[in-house]
Amino acid sequence: MAINRHSLATMVSAENTLRDYRIVEGIYLLGSLSRGLTVFDQQVRAHNLAWALWRVLEAEKQDADPIRIAVVGGGIAGLTLTACLLARSSAFVVTQFEERWDLCPLQQGSDTRWLHPHIYRWPKQGSRAPDAGLPVLNWTEGRASDVSREVLEGFGNYAHQYGEGRLALYLGMNHLRIGAADRTIEWMGRKGCRRGAYIQSGEPHGDRCGFDVVILATGFGLEKGAQEAEGSNSYWRNDRLGQPQLSGSRATYLVSGFGDGALVDLCRLTVERFRQDTILYELFGHELEIFEDELRGHLGEDFGRSAQNVYDIMQCKLSPASQELMRAARQNLLQRLRKDTIVILHASGRDGTNTSLRDLFDPHSSVLNRTLLYLLYQCGGFVLSLGELDDAVREYAVRDDKVVKRYGADTLQAVKRLFSDPDIVSARLDDMKANAGQIAERRWPLGAFPHISTVA
Incomplete structure (x- = not known):
């Protein structure tokens, strides 16, 4: 039975x-x-x-x-x-x-x-x-x-x-x-x-x-417009966003979007030697697990894209110990801000749905990237624009080749x-x-797929 x-x-x-x-x-x-x-x-x-x-x-x-x-x-x-x-x-x-x-x-x-x-x-x-x-x-x-x-x-x-x-x-x-x-x-x-x-x-x-x-x-x-531009603005095409400027002058970039792709490029343009796999260790050091434990308590079960607004958690819900960890992370990040770029984050959305900074911390992106966005905000690492894209490009005199669109x-x-x-x-x-019912959690039983033998 x-x-x-x-x-x-x-x-x-x-x-x-x-x-x-x-x-x-x-x-x-x-x-x-x-x-x-x-x-x-x-x-x-x-x-x-x-x-x-x-x-x-x-x-x-x-x-x-x-x-x-x-x-x-x-x-x-x-x-x-x-x-x-x-x-x-x-x-x-x-x-x-x-x-x-x-x-x-x-x-x-x-x-x-x-x-x-x-x-x-x-x-x-x-x-x-x-x-x-x-x-x-x-x-x-x-x-x-x-x-x-x-x-x-x-x-x-x-x-x-x-x-x-x-x-x-x-x-x-x-x-x-x-x-x-x-x-x-x-x-x-x-x-x-x-x-x-x-x-x-x-x-x-x-x-x-x-x-x-x-x-x-x-x-x-592919994102909208990527094919017309021969992939020059596509997320997966190689670029130089993470490299220092060689001209000796500061370059002004505008990143348009507020999902994970946009926030990753925001970090690459504002943080020296940014890498997703190491940035948390570098900012929080050996105290990272303490900070993670508290975040898990605030976020509930859906960690990666929690429906909670991360701005509210960072502003109002952290314990004194975690607030101190955030202050230390902020100081570490201040020392890593790039000196050769000025970066505008255009984040109003295609329909103008975002009208404040707080709106960016709803579940449009991963908790990781929303946490980094909050730290960059505290460091003054970018300029926020919530108006029309064309107006922002004109106001900050951004060259066409320095506009990065991440709309999906x-x-x-x-x-x-x-x-x-x-x-x-x-x-x-x-x-x-x-x-969106296809939850990415394992349903197959252990041993369901045979191991492959080594092929010469």
């Missing part, structure tokens, strides 16, 4: 997981419309979805025919999902589509962005651990370029061990449309030929096929555009955007 109860509980968990990810029957969306779109969060969701599909579809399977799965998207989330599917069941046959000319295209060669698996969950216990701790395509903190290399090499190993005859890759898609009514995909692109961790471009190929399961793993996407992507519309019959999915996608 105990075994039956356990089996029933895991089946219910798997069915609930599929419900959270399902757009319509047989078509699923991996995280793109949820809160928390870090690389690690998306990989957790990929593990959850792969396990749930295996648990439910294997139980329903009545014949020996393969289960044909399409994965749309070849970024880290899509690669993790495919590797999990291939490793979990020999019944899964996967076709993977990537719009661009290589897998994991955003993070490849991105040397100015730092990836850490857990830091946006700070001050949760374990949030400073450098290892992702994932059973499939695990990685450790580092430059985005190094993380993508680690993930791609791991994916090559999974494809070698599990993908022979079960994995097809298509790159450089110039056309792809999904039929929600019948789970068909029509596409034009090039067949990808795998050579270890590398993919070569094959002959042009167009087709229309039906699938048993279609999964959209398209991620967050219109992910909802991008997902809808993938469908040839968007009316079928539109209401459900709106609901997924509003409710």
Whole structure:
């Protein structure tokens, strides 16, 4: 009876997981419309979805025919999902589509962005651990370029061990449309030929096929305007924001936005030798754990993006001991402020929703970045602008190439555009955007994914 109860509980968990990810029957969306779109969060969701599909579809399977799965998207989330599917069941046959000319295209060669698996969950216990701790395509903190290399090499190993005859890759898609009514995909692109961790471009190929399961793993996407500017303002493109000016004069920058991307660039422009993985140690020293313990008590369970206003906590709720730690951190930060930049934070929002500094400390960003923003505010490390963007650019005489826009992507519309019959999915996608139900917490049981053997 105990075994039956356990089996029933895991089946219910798997069915609930599929419900959270399902757009319509047989078509699923991996995280793109949820809160928390870090690389690690998306990989957790990929593990959850792969396990749930295996648990439910294997139980329903009545014949020996393969289960044909399409994965749309070849970024880290899509690669993790495919590797999990291939490793979990020999019944899964996967076709993977990537719009661009290589897998994991955003993070490849991105040397100015730092990836850490857990830091946006700070001050949760374990949030400073450098290892992702994932059973499939695990990685450790580092430059985005190094993380993508680690993930791609791991994916090559999974494809070698599990993908022979079960994995097809298509790159450089110039056309792809999904039929929600019948789970068909029509596409034009090039067949990808795998050579270890590398993919070569094959002959042009167009087709229309039906699938048993279609999964959209398209991620967050490029920010508005990034493609028109050839990626010059895209978050993942290399830049010199964190480097000292060589002209001998101070440069004036304007950062427009108030999410994590904007606040990271604000820190890079205002703090000497800023790194996300070390800044907390450098500001709080050996007392960091004391400060973290108190913050956890104020924030409740959702540490990474707590709904509480962090400004209110810092101003009114800290104990005398933590107030002293904040004063010491402020003094440490004062010694680290850059001398070669003047930085304006334009943070009114596209609709002018923010009308005071306090508004910036609502859950638009991680607790980590809101804490750093508060310290920078106390240090006078930036100039705040809550008016129109064009007015701020003129007032502070900011050159066009010194304006950094971090507005995010219109992910909802991008997902809808993938469908040839968007009316079928539109209401459900709106609901997924509003409710953000794909919580990035592990649902798969321990041992659910087999370990990969070493590939020479």
